[in-house]
Amino acid sequence: MKHEVLVIGRGGQGILLFGRVLGVAAAKYAQLHVSATESYGSETRGTESRVDMIISDKLEEIDYIKVRKATIFLVMYPFNLEKYMDMISDNACIFLNATYIEDFPEKPDWKIHRAPYTEIAEKETGTIRTANIVALGHVVGKTGIVKPEHVIDAIREIVPSKWLELNIKAFNVGLNLP
Amino acid sequence: MKRVYTHGNRAIAEAALVAGLKFYAGYPITPTSDIMEYLAEKLPEYGGVMMQFEDELASINAIVGASWAGAKAMTATSGPGFSLMAEGLGLAVITETPIVIAYVMRAGPSTGVPTKSTQADIYQARFVSHGDYIIPVLAPWSVQEAFDLTIKAFNIAEYLRTPVILLSDATLAHLWESAVFRDRGEVEIIDRKKPKVPPEKYKPYEPEEDGIAPMAVFGEGYKVLVESLTHDERGFYIQDTMVQRRMVQRIVGKIIKNIDRVFEYETHYMDNARHAIVSYGTSARSSLAVVRDLREKGIDIGMVRLKTIWPIDEGSLRKTLSGVEKIFVVENNMGKLVWDIQRIMHDKEVIPVSIIDLDLPSPNEILEVINEWL
Numbered sequence: 001m002k003h004e005v006l007v008i009g010r011g012g013q014g015i016l017l018f019g020r021v022l023g024v025a026a027a028k029y030a031q032l033h034v035s036a037t038e039s040y041g042s043e044t045r046g047t048e049s050r051v052d053m054i055i056s057d058k059l060e061e062i063d064y065i066k067v068r069k070a071t072i073f074l075v076m077y078p079f080n081l082e083k084y085m086d087m088i089s090d091n092a093c094i095f096l097n098a099t100y101i102e103d104f105p106e107k108p109d110w111k112i113h114r115a116p117y118t119e120i121a122e123k124e125t126g127t128i129r130t131a132n133i134v135a136l137g138h139v140v141g142k143t144g145i146v147k148p149e150h151v152i153d154a155i156r157e158i159v160p161s162k163w164l165e166l167n168i169k170a171f172n173v174g175l176n177l178p
Numbered sequence: 179m180k181r182v183y184t185h186g187n188r189a190i191a192e193a194a195l196v197a198g199l200k201f202y203a204g205y206p207i208t209p210t211s212d213i214m215e216y217l218a219e220k221l222p223e224y225g226g227v228m229m230q231f232e233d234e235l236a237s238i239n240a241i242v243g244a245s246w247a248g249a250k251a252m253t254a255t256s257g258p259g260f261s262l263m264a265e266g267l268g269l270a271v272i273t274e275t276p277i278v279i280a281y282v283m284r285a286g287p288s289t290g291v292p293t294k295s296t297q298a299d300i301y302q303a304r305f306v307s308h309g310d311y312i313i314p315v316l317a318p319w320s321v322q323e324a325f326d327l328t329i330k331a332f333n334i335a336e337y338l339r340t341p342v343i344l345l346s347d348a349t350l351a352h353l354w355e356s357a358v359f360r361d362r363g364e365v366e367i368i369d370r371k372k373p374k375v376p377p378e379k380y381k382p383y384e385p386e387e388d389g390i391a392p393m394a395v396f397g398e399g400y401k402v403l404v405e406s407l408t409h410d411e412r413g414f415y416i417q418d419t420m421v422q423r424r425m426v427q428r429i430v431g432k433i434i435k436n437i438d439r440v441f442e443y444e445t446h447y448m449d450n451a452r453h454a455i456v457s458y459g460t461s462a463r464s465s466l467a468v469v470r471d472l473r474e475k476g477i478d479i480g481m482v483r484l485k486t487i488w489p490i491d492e493g494s495l496r497k498t499l500s501g502v503e504k505i506f507v508v509e510n511n512m513g514k515l516v517w518d519i520q521r522i523m524h525d526k527e528v529i530p531v532s533i534i535d536l537d538l539p540s541p542n543e544i545l546e547v548i549n550e551w552l
Contacts, residue, residue, distance in 0.1 A: 019354070027183035027356030034183060035320075036354040064467035064541050065353055065460070 002056040003145055004067040006087065009076030009097075012045030014132030018074075019051035021136060021154045022146070026055045028157075029150035033059045037066060048079040055145065072143055074135055075101055076117065093143050095135060113142055115177050121170055130170035137174020148175055179360050186324040186350035190280050191216040192359055193328035194252055198367060200226040201244035201251040203237040205259060208292040209348040210282040213254040234259040238266030238279075245275045246404055248395035250332060254280035257299050258289055260306060267341060268307035271429060273404050274383065274391065276335035276342075276370055280328070283347040285536055294536035295348035297459055298511040303343045304488045310426045312433045314440045315343040315488040317459040321355035327485065333368040334440055338432050339390055345487065347510075349460045349538050373400060383425070384411035389432040433489060441491040443484045445498060447473060451480030453552070454499055455531075456519050457508040458484040460538050465508045467541040468548065477552060487515060492522045499523055506531045506548055510539050 005022070009015040016038050027034040035054045041047030052067040069089035075081065076097045081104075088094065091109040099118035106112070115138055121131040133155070140151055152168060159167045184192075191213045194202070202221055204214045214228065221228045226249075231237045234255055241251035255263065260281055270277050283299045285291040303315045314334050318324040324346060331342040373380045373392040382402045385391045391411075394400030403413025408425055410416050433440060447469055448454065457465040462483045472479045482498055484490070499505060505528045507516035513532035520528040531547045533539035 023354055023356075024183045028181050031181065032356070034354070034356040037349075038352070038354070063470065064464050065349070065538065066540070068467070068541065 002054070002058075002061045003071050003143075004069060004089070005051070005053040005055065005072045005074075005145070006067045006070035006084070007051040007053075007074045007076070008079055008084065009049050009132075010045065010079060011040055011043055011047050011049050013049065013076045014129065015049035015051055015076060016040065017158070018132040018136055019053060020158055021133070021151060023053060024157055025146045025150040025154035029153045030146045032057055032146070033062055035062050035065050072139060072145065074139060075104075076132065076135060077101075093139075095139055095142075097131070097135065099131075111142075113138060113177075117174070120173060120177075124173045125166045125170050127166070130166055133167045133170040134174040134177075137171040138177045139174075141175040141177065179358060179364055182357050182359050183354060184321060184357065185352050185354050186318070186321050186346055187212045187282070187352070188216060189321045189324035189357060189359070190254070190328045190344065190346065191220070193325040194278070194280075194332070195220060195224050196360065196362055196365065196367075197329045197332035198250045198362075198369070199224070199252055199332070200249035201241060202226070202228045202253065203231050203240035203244070203251070204253045204255065205231055205234050205237050207256045207259045209284055209351045210254045210256050210259075210280070212351075213280055213282075234262035235266060238263040238277075239269070241277050242266060242270050242273065242275050245270075245277050246273075246396055246402065250276070250336065252278040252280065252332075254282065256282050256284050256292075257286045257302065260299070260302060264306040267313075268309060268311075269406050270341040271307060271309070271311045271313065272406055272408075272425075274339040274393075274429065276339050276393070278328070278331045278335050278342050278344060280344045280346065282351050283345065285348075291536055293348065295460070295538065296510050296534060296536070297347060297461060298514075300345070300487055300509075300511070300514050303345050310430065312430050312489050313341050313343060314338075314433065314486060315345050316442075316485060317345045317487045318350060318485070319459055319462045319483065320357075321350070321353060322357040323485070324350060325357060325359055329365055329367070330442075333366065336370040337368045337390070337439065338436055339370065339393055340429075340433065345459070347460055353460075377401065381411040382413050383409060383428070385428055385432065389428065389435045391428075437489065437491050440489065441486045441494070443482060443486065443495070443498075446481040446483070448480035448482065448498065450478065451502055452478040453504045453506070454479065454502045455481045455506045455508055455548075456484070456499075456515070457481065458487050458515065461508050461510050464539050464541050464544055468508075468544045471541060471545060472548070472552075484515075490518060490522065495522055499526070503527065504529060504551060506551070508533070508539065508544055510535055
């Protein structure tokens, strides 16, 4: 089992927290091997944020630290989307934040999931700030990359107590998205 | 033992605590500062002291002093800071002082790109200070190895009474990975050799049979001269060729004599390999992907990854590479380790794959070069 997870979005959308939570869930709780890099602009928000994460049950399967062919691709905001098209594997699971993305090319073996994560977050948790964790729930629910309880453990470990219950709620909402 | 998900800088800091670090002195510099920040919080809990000094010159001199007071001591810096440590590093070399310097490479020359990576400083790490000497330089390729090799760096420093460089880069500094961090009692921790003779018979630079002089600690009754001038075994300045030779031979000889303790490398897919990549540090991560890509296409290629990039055990490297036709040296700089490999493997075709990339050379960039030669 080897996943190459690519997450892109806009600074302020919690792309890095998405990566930290998934990374801790996979590495510490699911006992998988994980390698991840983060990139972001120096601005507080508004520029492109990106997480590349390799997850495998075999250590020796992890070599290059960046995604070469994404098996899981989450787009929270369509920044330079065309640049990523060659980086998506033929049978990738693709998740699109429908709040910001309408058009996306189709390929026969791509499984494309769409949900308006930002709107859902605002409606269900009263803030758009949990959109990243709604999306994480959707990704985990559809791909089974890690068990939901491992993500809950990771959220409890990382997220400040003030935001904890809201994020767990957001995660569960995402898990149950169609 | 604990399972963690963390980054390279944190791994270095955690390993230093396990190794027994008691004194850290430093001056903040990107991309290294989180080592110091973490130790500022944690080191006091381990009975140690973290001090921010006015600059790198003071920092390295402070750790040399702390080491003579018996503390395991380290600093961390990047290229511009290491340049300022050149003089102090020489003092550590000639006084045979165990210290560890975590050196996180960024892009240069000068202030370059502070937040971005290269492997351009491998010669600066070896030879920044003047005079004849060899100091070990270890280059981790993963978060796990940043932890493991930091402990090894302390062990070598203590065992051989020498400065040791742990050479990371900006990519590894902020690479997040799963790893297993072992605790004291679960890893071998080496402490320096102390004198067995009474104070009146002790000479601070007189080696025993293994080439290493026991090191007395200030305040335990032994007279120690910490002399930066050429000195004899007592530490007295003597302007004499034979004394100079003896001293240099001791400083260099103890490292070479114990090369098995210092030099470490690993091989991937080298059984009956027709060609080989030689790489180190984060570039080796891309290189391993390249090896797998080429093997899928039926090309018998393997990889030799140096964990110790200085000094190199030339005999064992020659043996490992003796059966291959072409050797590709992959590194993120203008081509530096390749000079060593071309010298050591002078009867082989050694091809530089020197790719300057502020992040990390990608497998595709490396493949483009290698494919031209296959």
